[in-house]
Amino acid sequence: MNDTGQSTVAPAALVIGGGIAGIQASLDIADAGFRVYLVEREPSIGGRMAQLDKTFPTLDCSSCILTPRTVDVDRHPGIELMTYSEVMGVEAEGDGFKVAVKKKPRYVDVTKCTGCGLCAEACRMHGRVDSEFDEGIAKRSPIYVPFPQAVPLKYTIDPNTCLYLTRGRCGKEFLCQNACPADAIDFEQTEEIVELEVGAVVVATGFDPFDPTKKPEFGYAQYDNVITALEFERLASASGPTAGKIVLGEREINDVVFIQCVGSRDKQVGNPYCSRVCCMYTAKQAHLVHEKLPDAFVTVLYMDIRAFGKGFEEFYDRVREEGAFYRRGNPSEIIRQGDQLIVRAEDTLLGQPVEIPADLVVLAVGMEPRRDCQSMAEMLDIPEDGFFREAHPKMEPVGTGTEGIYLAGTCQGPMDIPDTVAHAKAAAAAAMIRLARARAKTK
Amino acid sequence: MQIQSRQFARDNKLFACIQCGKCTGGCPVSFKTALNIRDLIYQILATGRQGFEVSGIEVLWDCTTCNTCTARCPKEVSPMDVVIGLRGAVVESGRIPETVKVALESTFRQGNPLTFPREDRAAWAKDLELKAYPDGAEWLYFVGCSPAYDPRVQKVARALARTFEAAELDFGTLGVEETCCGSETRRLGEAGLFEMLVEDNTELLQGYGVDNIVTTSPHCYNTFVNDYPDQGMEVQHYTQVIAKLIAEGRLTFSGELDKAVTYHDACYLGKHNGIFDPPREILQAIPGLKYVEMDRSRERSLCCEGGGGRMWLEGTNIEERLAYQRVDEAIETGAEILATACPFCLLTLEDAVKTRGKEDQLQVMDIMELVVQAL
Numbered sequence: 001m002n003d004t005g006q007s008t009v010a011p012a013a014l015v016i017g018g019g020i021a022g023i024q025a026s027l028d029i030a031d032a033g034f035r036v037y038l039v040e041r042e043p044s045i046g047g048r049m050a051q052l053d054k055t056f057p058t059l060d061c062s063s064c065i066l067t068p069r070t071v072d073v074d075r076h077p078g079i080e081l082m083t084y085s086e087v088m089g090v091e092a093e094g095d096g097f098k099v100a101v102k103k104k105p106r107y108v109d110v111t112k113c114t115g116c117g118l119c120a121e122a123c124r125m126h127g128r129v130d131s132e133f134d135e136g137i138a139k140r141s142p143i144y145v146p147f148p149q150a151v152p153l154k155y156t157i158d159p160n161t162c163l164y165l166t167r168g169r170c171g172k173e174f175l176c177q178n179a180c181p182a183d184a185i186d187f188e189q190t191e192e193i194v195e196l197e198v199g200a201v202v203v204a205t206g207f208d209p210f211d212p213t214k215k216p217e218f219g220y221a222q223y224d225n226v227i228t229a230l231e232f233e234r235l236a237s238a239s240g241p242t243a244g245k246i247v248l249g250e251r252e253i254n255d256v257v258f259i260q261c262v263g264s265r266d267k268q269v270g271n272p273y274c275s276r277v278c279c280m281y282t283a284k285q286a287h288l289v290h291e292k293l294p295d296a297f298v299t300v301l302y303m304d305i306r307a308f309g310k311g312f313e314e315f316y317d318r319v320r321e322e323g324a325f326y327r328r329g330n331p332s333e334i335i336r337q338g339d340q341l342i343v344r345a346e347d348t349l350l351g352q353p354v355e356i357p358a359d360l361v362v363l364a365v366g367m368e369p370r371r372d373c374q375s376m377a378e379m380l381d382i383p384e385d386g387f388f389r390e391a392h393p394k395m396e397p398v399g400t401g402t403e404g405i406y407l408a409g410t411c412q413g414p415m416d417i418p419d420t421v422a423h424a425k426a427a428a429a430a431a432m433i434r435l436a437r438a439r440a441k442t443k
Numbered sequence: 444m445q446i447q448s449r450q451f452a453r454d455n456k457l458f459a460c461i462q463c464g465k466c467t468g469g470c471p472v473s474f475k476t477a478l479n480i481r482d483l484i485y486q487i488l489a490t491g492r493q494g495f496e497v498s499g500i501e502v503l504w505d506c507t508t509c510n511t512c513t514a515r516c517p518k519e520v521s522p523m524d525v526v527i528g529l530r531g532a533v534v535e536s537g538r539i540p541e542t543v544k545v546a547l548e549s550t551f552r553q554g555n556p557l558t559f560p561r562e563d564r565a566a567w568a569k570d571l572e573l574k575a576y577p578d579g580a581e582w583l584y585f586v587g588c589s590p591a592y593d594p595r596v597q598k599v600a601r602a603l604a605r606t607f608e609a610a611e612l613d614f615g616t617l618g619v620e621e622t623c624c625g626s627e628t629r630r631l632g633e634a635g636l637f638e639m640l641v642e643d644n645t646e647l648l649q650g651y652g653v654d655n656i657v658t659t660s661p662h663c664y665n666t667f668v669n670d671y672p673d674q675g676m677e678v679q680h681y682t683q684v685i686a687k688l689i690a691e692g693r694l695t696f697s698g699e700l701d702k703a704v705t706y707h708d709a710c711y712l713g714k715h716n717g718i719f720d721p722p723r724e725i726l727q728a729i730p731g732l733k734y735v736e737m738d739r740s741r742e743r744s745l746c747c748e749g750g751g752g753r754m755w756l757e758g759t760n761i762e763e764r765l766a767y768q769r770v771d772e773a774i775e776t777g778a779e780i781l782a783t784a785c786p787f788c789l790l791t792l793e794d795a796v797k798t799r800g801k802e803d804q805l806q807v808m809d810i811m812e813l814v815v816q817a818l
Contacts, residue, residue: 217515217743219743268514331465332470335738346465347464351482353467353470355474
C-alpha cells in the first residue's frame with residue numbers, strides 16, 4: 001500500500017512455464033479479467049503434454065485435448081505470451097513484484113514470419129539436429145518450430161547449432177534468408193530485457209524426466225532398443241517421427257519388456273519418492289503395443305502397481321485382459337546375448353531368477369525436479385525440498401510461504417495431468433483472490 | 444545354530460526391504476545355484492519373534508560378495524552383508540567348511556590365508572633390494588598375501604615394484620612385518636579374527652606413521668578404505684597411482700605392445716568403489732595396444748567368482764564357474780589378452796582359460812605385466 005492507502009499491486013499475474021499447468025492457470029486468471037504474462041523459455045508452449053500420444057485411462061489423444069487450450073492462450077486478449085523468454089529476476093516491491101524477463105533473440109522477426117517452413121528446408125543443416133520434441137528420434141534444422149502445432153507458429157534459430165551463429169559463417173550466403181518469402185530472418189536481433197509489474201506469480205516450471213544413464217545396469221547408453229517412456233510416446237504418436245509405428249531400425253519387434261520405477265522409489269539415485277504416473281502410463285503403453293503389434297508378447301516388470309485414480313484400476317484390468325503379462329520383480333540388469341537383449345530379474349512370485357528376451361525395452365522413467373529448481377527457488381525466495389515446497393502439505397497445497405507466489409503442477413511434486421490441471425486451477429484461484437483484493441482496495 | 448531374527452533384521456535394516464527382487468535378479472550366482480538372498484531376507488523377517496536356523500544353508504558359501512545386490516538395492520539394504528552376517532553365525536557355531544577353517548587358522552597363525560610361513564613373506568622380492576618402509580619412504584607398498592606368496596601373482600608384485608622404480612616413486616615395504624589385511628577373513632564371517640587383524644595392522648601402520656598406502660589387490664584396498672576405522676591415511680589401489688604417474692608424465696613408455704586387450708573390472712575396484720577409469724586409462728596409454736570393451740563392463744561387469752572367500756570354497760555349483768562365462772565373453776570381443784587388476788581375478792580367470800583349453804586364444808594378464816612389457 002502507498003501512503004494514500006491505495007494498493008500498489010498491479011492487476012496482473014506472471015505465470016512461469018507454458019506447460020499444461022501454466023496454460024490452465026493463465027487462462028483462468030485472464031478469464032477473471034486480470035492481465036497475464038505467460039513466460040516460456042522454449043520457442044513454443046505445450047510442454048510435456050504436447051509430446052504424449054494418448055492419455056490414461058481414457059485414451060484421449062493428448063495433443064487433441066491440449067491444442068484447443070494452446071490456441072486459446074494465443075488468442076486471449078488478456079494474455080501476453082512471451083515464448084523463448086526467461087524470468088531473470090523477481091523482486092518484491094510494495095505488495096507486488098517487479099519482474100525482469102529476458103527475451104532471447106529468435107533471429108526471426110515474429111511479426112513477419114508466417115510459419116511456412118521454407119527456411120528450415122533450405123538450411124544447410126536441415127535434418128541434422130536432434131529434435132528435442134521427438135526425444136532425438138527425429139531430426140530438425142537449426143531454424144525450427146519444435147512441432148507442427150507450436151504456439152506461436154514462428155520459427156526460431158537455435159544459436160547452438162546454426163552454422164552462422166556458432167562459427168561466424170555459413171557459406172557465401174544465408175540459404176534461410178534467401179528462402180524466406182517474408183524477409184523475416186534477422187541475424188541482427190539481440191536479447192532484450194523487459195520489466196513487468198505484477199501482483200502475483202504462478203510458478204509452473206514442470207519436471208525433468210529421470211536420466212536413465214544414472215542406472216547404468218539397464219544399458220540405456222549402450223543399446224538402441226532400450227528406450228525411455230517419452231521416446232515410446234513419440235514412436236506411438238500418429239504425428240510422430242514413425243507415424244505411430246513401433247519400429248526401431250530393421251528389427252522385428254516381438255517381445256516388449258516394460259520396466260517400472262526407473263529412477264523412482266530408489267534411494268540409490270536420491271529419488272525415494274513414487275513418481276505417481278509411471279504405473280498408469282506404462283499400462284497405457286502396454287495397451288498401445290497390443291493395439292499396434294497384436295502378436296507382440298508384452299511383459300511388465302513391476303514392484304507394486306499403484307492404480308489409485310478414477311478409472312485407473314479398471315484400466316489396469318483391461319490391459320491385463322488384453323494380454324499384458326504383469327510379472328513381479330524389479331529387474332537388475334540388461335545384457336546382450338548375440339543380437340538379443342536379455343532382461344535379468346527375479347520373478348519374486350516364482351522365487352526364481354529369470355532371463356527374459358526382449359526386442360524392445362521401455363524404461364518407465366520417473367519425474368525429477370527441474371535441474372535449475374534450486375537457483376529458481378533462490379531467485380523467487382521460496383522453499384524447496386527437491387521440488388518446490390508447498391506452504392502446508394494439506395492446507396496450503398499451492399502456497400509457498402511467500403505471499404503472492406503460488407505453485408502449479410509438477411514443479412511441486414509428481415502429478416498426472418488431471419491433478420496438474422486441478423492444482424493449476426487452485427493456484428490461479430489463489431492468485432486471483434490476491435489480485436481481486438487489491439483491485440477492491442483501489443476502487 | 445539360530446540367530447535372533449528380529450534383532451538381526453533390525454541390525455541389518457531388513458525391515459526396509461520391499462521384496463522387489465533386484466538383489467537376486469542381479470546376483471550372478473543366483474543364476475547357477477539355489478542362493479536366493481531376497482528369499483533369505485524374507486525368511487528372516489517371517490520368522491518374527493522366533494529364531495532363524497542358519498546351519499545347513501550350504502548356499503551361504505556361494506556368495507562372492509561382488510556387491511551387485513547392495514549397489515543396486517533401491518532401499519539401501521545390504522543383502523551382501525546379510526550373507527556375511529549369517530556366515531558369522533555359522534562360523535561361531537564352528538561348523539564351517541574344512542578349507543575355510545584352514546584358511547582362517549593360517550591367517551591367525553601365519554598372517555596369511557595361504558598356509559605359508561610368516562617369515563617367507565618377503566621372499567618374492569629377495570633380489571630386488573627394495574627399500575624398507577621404516578627407513579623412510581613416501582609410499583608404503585602394501586603387497587598383500589597372494590602377491591607375496593603365490594608364484595603367479597608374485598610376477599605382478601615384481602612388475603609393480605619395477606614400474607614404481609622406473610617412475611622414481613619413493614616407496615618401501617614392510618617386508619616380513621606385513622600381515623594379512625583381513626579382507627577375506629571378514630567376508631568369510633570371522634568377525635573376531637578380523638577385529639584382531641584390524642588392531643594389529645592399525646598399530647603397525649600408525650607406529651610407522653604411514654600416510655600413503657598403495658596396494659596390489661583391490662581387496663586390500665577396499666578393506667583399508669571401507670572396513671578399517673579412518674586413520675587419515677591415503678589408501679590407493681595401484682591402478683590409481685599408475686594412472687596418475689602416466690598423466691603427470693612421470694611414467695613413460697618406450698616400447699610398444701601390439702595386442703588387442705580387454706579389461707575385466709574387478710568387483711572390489713568397480714562395483715565396490717566405483718574405480719572404473721584408471722585401469723582403462725593405463726591400458727589405453729600403452730603404445731600400440733588396441734583396447735576393446737566387453738558388453739558387460741563397468742557397473743554391469745560379471746564377477747569372476749573369486750571374492751568373498753571363494754578362493755577357499757568351491758561353492759555348490761563348480762561346473763558353471765562364472766570365470767568360464769567371462770572368458771567366453773572376452774574371446775567374443777576378439778581380444779588376445781584379458782587384462783585385470785586383481786590377484787583373485789587373475790588366478791580365477793587364468794584357471795578358467797586352462798580348464799576350457801583356450802590358451803591358444805586368450806591370455807590372462809595383470810595390467811602391470813602389460814605395463815612393464817612396454818616400459
